[in-house]
Amino acid sequence: GDSVTQTEGQVALSEEDFLTIHCNYSASGYPTLFWYVQYPGEGPQLLFRASRDKEKGSSRGFEATYDKGTTSFHLRKASVQESDSAVYYCALSDRNYAQGLTFGLGTRVSVFP
């Protein structure tokens, strides 16, 4: 079955640090890839998505590039702020969105002033 692996479970950073969260996937088809962000007390919300090889998704200074060769979709941000503290989920939708999303385990990002 499909799976998503996020390497980092927790990341602690200072403001203005560079953030990278690694995401690798396994899927039988050609999935659409997503990054979701979840703030405390809220449900996950879409950060951005990418559907084709080499497509870059971006939002709020975050970005990730779909790489079919390495089956990766790593999240990056050049300069984090305290307000970026949240849990980030990589997810995929394989062919039929109505089957639901397959999520990674999430990465808790804590940014300290």
Next chain:
Amino acid sequence: DMKVTQMPRYLIKRMGENVLLECGQDMSHETMYWYRQDPGLGLQLIYISYDVDSNSEGDIPKGYRVSRKKREHFSLILDSAKTNQTSVYFCASSLSQYEQYFGPGTRLTVL
């Protein structure tokens, strides 16, 4: 304003009691979902509903059932709740493959 609502937000039940979690959406989305979120396990899909009275099991349906009698409402039912069903439950809806909209979650504690 696209919105998914969940009621109640917090619920404490005793083992063996029945539980009803409600979800509503105002976007006329056909497809709705129930997930549970547990530490170390991420989000796991319980049930999917494609429209009224058209439901399908997700990855972890055991111990749960669902009901969808109106497009805008999707209920998750636990008959005789168990302690291992303590979790945070999220409802979501979608119109396309490009985004699922999540509700704020219900934190259920089964004692």
